[in-house]
Structures are given as structure tokens and as C-alpha cells.
Amino acid sequence: MKFRFSPFLFLAVFPAVLYAQTPEPVVEENTAWYDVSRWSLEGKGWKETSGHFTRMPKHAEAAVPKYVWNLSQHSAGLIAHFKTDAPTISVRHEVGGNLTMPHMTTVGSSGLDLYGKDDRGVWRWAGISKPNAPKYEYVMLKEAPAQLREYRIYLPLYNSTNALSIGVPKDCTFEILPPSAEKPVFWYGTSIVHGCSGSRPGMTVPAMLGRRLQVPVINFGFSGSGRMEIEMAHLIAEADASVYVLDCMPNMTAAPIWERAEAFIRELRRAKPDTPIIMVEGPAYSFVWIQPQWQKNQQEKCKLYRATFEKLRGEGMKGLVYVKGGELYGSDGDGTVDGSHPSDLGMFRNADVLEPVLREVITGNLLLICAAGSEGEEITKRDTELKAGDLLELTIKKVKFRFRWCPAGTFTMGSSTAENGRVKDEKPHQVTLTRGFWMLETEVTQEQWEAVAGKNPSHFKGAKLPVESVSWNDCQLFVEGLSKLAAVQSPQGYKFSLPTETQWEYACRAGTTGAYAGDLDQMAWYRENSGSKTREVGTKQANAWGLYDMHGNVWEWCNDWYGDYPTDKVTAPVGALSGCGRVIRGGCWFYGSRYCRAARRCIYAPDYTLHFLGVRVSLVNWR
Helix, strand or coil: CCCCCCCCCCCCCCCCCCCCCCCCCEEECCEEEEEHHHCCCECCCCCCCCCCCCCCCHHHCCCCCHHHHHHHCCCCCCEEEEEECCCCEEEEEEEECCCCECCECHHHHHCCEEEEECCCCCEEEEEECCCCCCEEEEEEECCCCCCCEEEEEECCCCCEEEEEEEEEECCCCEEECCCCCCCCEEEEECHHHHCCCCCCHHHCHHHHHHHHHCCCEEEEECCCCCCCCHHHHHHHCCCCCCEEEEECHHHCCHHHHHHHHHHHHHHHHHHCCCCCEEEECCCCCCCCCCCHHHHHHHHHHHHHHHHHHHHHHHCCCCCEEEECCCCCCCCCCCCECCCCCECHHHHHHHHHHHHHHHHHHHCCCCCCEECCCCCCECCCCCHHHCCCCCEEEEEECCEEEEEEEECCEEEEECCCCCCCCCCCCCCCEEEEECCCEEEECCCCEHHHHHHHHCCCCCCCCCCCCECCCCCHHHHHHHHHHHHHHCCCCCECCEEEECCCHHHHHHHHHCCCCCCCCCCHHHHCECCCCCCCCCCCCCCCCCCCCCCCCCCECCEEEEEEECCCCCCCCEECCCCECCCCCEEEECCCCCCCHHHHCCCCEEEECCCCCCCCEECCCEEEECC
16 A cells, blocks of 8 residues: 655645634724634634633643643644734733743743735734733734735743734724634644744744745644653644644653653554654754763764654654754754753744755655754855856765756746747746755766666666666655765755756756757757667756756656646745646657757656656755
């Protein structure tokens, strides 16, 4: 039985609308006050919780440890989502408990955080509340343009919310928005997940990644208390999630990791056999350089946690991902408030490391081990200093792998209606790639494939010929093997992957805008000149970035599912979230010129192997 993921094609976790209509406000003078306790909140794993602003169902009180239950009364991760054209947004807010903590701001522990969607559909910070008493009123936004837009308010991280109302001028439009119908990312962890020591509620790692990936996220962080008790596994398994992130290692000593982690994951997998599980190592403490005993302790815990992963994977458990924690806070020691709890900088760095891991799960390209830059040599230049076509050379078992740099940039993907040979799925649209990447200079050769995989499946034999007769699934195994063999040589913070469809076309065009990146006969082996077979790589003309055979020779597998293009401008696209086949690009020796166009898209099932299906790999920065 094949293990398949379509993690973000979700059934609803919640009813589409708990309260079908926006409730009538209480009008006082010129302000209409809307009671948030009367509509559904984003960020809950259960439709009914012990209180409207709490995180666990009532039946959990008798099952989970008391200290965990008490922390579940905090409103961390809960979001009120609404739409208004109001130029002023006010709140009446009541919390319980102390307003502040020694290592947190009052806003982070007890305040509210307002975000709005800009004209591009991107969530942007808009305002905060500043509590000065358990019950207070505050204007979070004022003098904004009277434009209808979406807003969300993140609730306090380290306090309970007893009451919340949102006030807008009485003549303004106001509409409550229901929680997302998508299955959420369920994030179980420690005070780091909970939000300590974020300056405001929207700056936690789960909150940042929810905005970046446009997915719902449940914050199940419990300060000092994320310890993987089996009762927590039973509870968490009740929630219908798209992926479970287990981020508890900082709260556990070596013995509990060895005693609990395996049983916890087995129970979760028993209850949820098809849901991906991401195991995250704890971050390195910022003071280990001067207190080496802490480093030794951390290494021992990582060793045991990794051994759990290896054991379960060795037994055949599918859908398990491991993330090393070496650079979750960065390597300069400036990512924390007190050595262990992240500052906003540490939160941001943590999110940068984990974002691409979640993106890989979203796109179905499930990784096994994500190195997080804990090994490897630094590249000699920073990414921003690299120029298009700069060379990176690695050697695997005496076989060279040469990569060319493709810088970040914006281009038009697809083809114009006037392009000869175009088809309807090539809708032109503007794409921005925010990060550069390395692309293999040529298609993977047979000698390169053999150096990694130990065998050569190709029909046309030759060391310098492109490997072919390889499926998309075969290519994933090749990427995994290459990652292990090249771990020490690879640039820090980079991983091997099949290129996304966007990366492929961007690299193929190399700044050009026509059907081809140059004269086709000079650049490509295709039906008219190939002699009905593959040819040695790199014998035709390279494009402007030093990449050979982007047109012709063999079709090249891309990471993406085949799907419709977006209808508007897009930044760092992840492609279709599911499908019946994977994208191939570039044309081949067997097909005519129109199939070799930069915009041409084709599709094959991921287990197909044919004499004209090959591959090219990329190195991408995922920090």
C-alpha cells in the first residue's frame, strides 16, 4: 500500500459558520461594539472548549496533567477574524492573572495584536493594545483609510481572556469571518511555541507561519510543560490536523525523551495513520559557547530523539520528518532573551528554518531529515553577493556536480497568446522569487546517478549521457541519497531538491522572454537533430546563466503536482497542492521544437519510467 499525502485538501474541522450572521452590536454613542464571545475563533482544535477563549475541551481536565490544564486556559494562538471599512478600531478587553512577566512585554503576555490584509492580500501588522489594568479599553487603529479589508486580532499569549469586544464607528461595515475550513497545522510544544518571549502575540512561530503559508495553525504550546505524556497523545489525536509538529524536546531531559517519545509517536500514528508528523529538535542555547556542559546535555538529548526517529523509520513508519535544531535561533547568540527563550529575532529565525519544511509537506515532497545548517561549510559569498551563473562545484565519489547560481528576481511565467505552439495551460502571470538557488549545470548524468544510486537504469548507455528511464519517485530517492553523501560539502542552510516548476522556468529563461533562451538549434537536442537518441550533456550552447540542455535532450521532472496557474501576481509560489501527475519540463530528443519551449508544460504519473524522462536537481536555501 502506497503512503500518499494530500495534507492541504481538507475536510472542514469546524462548521462553515458557527454563528451564521454577524451578531447585533451594542451601540454606545457613535461606536458599535461587537462581542467576540458570540462568534467562532480561529486556532481551536475543538469546536467546543472549556471556555470560549481557552484551548482544550472540558473533558480533557480529568485526563491531562493539572499544570498543562491550567496553561490551556491561556488564549495563545486564538484569533478573531473580521472584515470592516472602519478607520478606527477599538477594543474592550478583560484578562485574568498578572499582566506581565519578567522576560516578556505586557503586550506579549496580556495584550492584543492587530493585523490587516494589504492590497496584495498579504497580512501586515496594524496595531496593538496596551493593557494597564485587567479590564481596559484601547484604540488599536485610528485615522486609517475607510477601505473594506480583512483584519485579525491575535489574543494574549500568557494570560486568559475573560471578555473581548471590538468597537467601530456605528455607520461602518462590520462582518465576522468564520474560521478556515482547512485542516490546521497542530503545533505541540513548550514555552517557545506558547510564545515566550515574543514582544506581541502575532510574533510567535506558529502565528508567523500561519500568515506566511496562509494556513490555520493551532498553538498547543505549554510553558515548561510540553513533555509528551501519553495522555497528551490521546488528546491531540482527537483533533483532525493536516500535520502534527512535535516540538517538546526543550522541556524534556534525556530520560523522558527515551521513555516517552517513541510511545507518544506510536500512539499518534495509530490514531492518525496518514497524517505527517514533524519531529523538531530543541534549539541550541545561546550560552553553550561559555557553558559547555549545556552543549553536552543538548547533544545527548538530540542523540536520543534522533534514535527514536531512526528506529521508527527503520520499522517502516511513514510520514515522519526530522528537523535538526542547530540553527533555529541562528549562530551568533543574539536570538534569545535569556539564553533559551527566543526574542522576536529568534522567533523569526526559527520560522525561517521551519517554513520550507512545512512547505515540503504541503506540496507532498516529504523529506526525512532536514539539516537546518548544523553541518556543512559556509559558501564564500553571501547570497546577495552572488551573481547569476556563479559556479559551485561538489565532488561525490570522484564525480563532479557543478551548480550555477540563479538569483532572486521577478519574471513573467507562461507564454503570450502570440507564441507559436502555445497551449491554454500556459497563462502568463508575474512571479517573484524571493530567494536565489543553485541549479545543476546539466541534466543528471549516468555517472552522477550511479555515484549516488549505485545503478544505472538508462536505455541509452554512456557516462556523460543524461540518465533516463527514471520515475519521479526514483528521483526523490536520488535526492535523499545525494543529500547524505554531500552533507559536508553543501552550502550551509541549503538542501537538495527537484526544482519547482517556477524555479525551472525561471532558470531556463535566464532573463530572456521569448519561446527559447536563444537559438534552439544551437542550444538543444530535439527531434530534428538528435538522431533519435540522447546526447552527451553540455555539448550544446549554454544559456546566459551557464545552464546546458534546458531545452531538449530529456524531459526533466519538477517537484510540483500539475495544476492550473494562479490568476494574478504571485510571490514564492508552492504550486498545486495535489494532483494526478507531476510536471515535466524542457522537451527531449524524441519531441519537436514546440515541446522544447521554455513555457511548455507536460504531465506524467510519478511512477512512470520512459527513455526520455530524466532529471536535474537544485540546491535551495531554506533557512
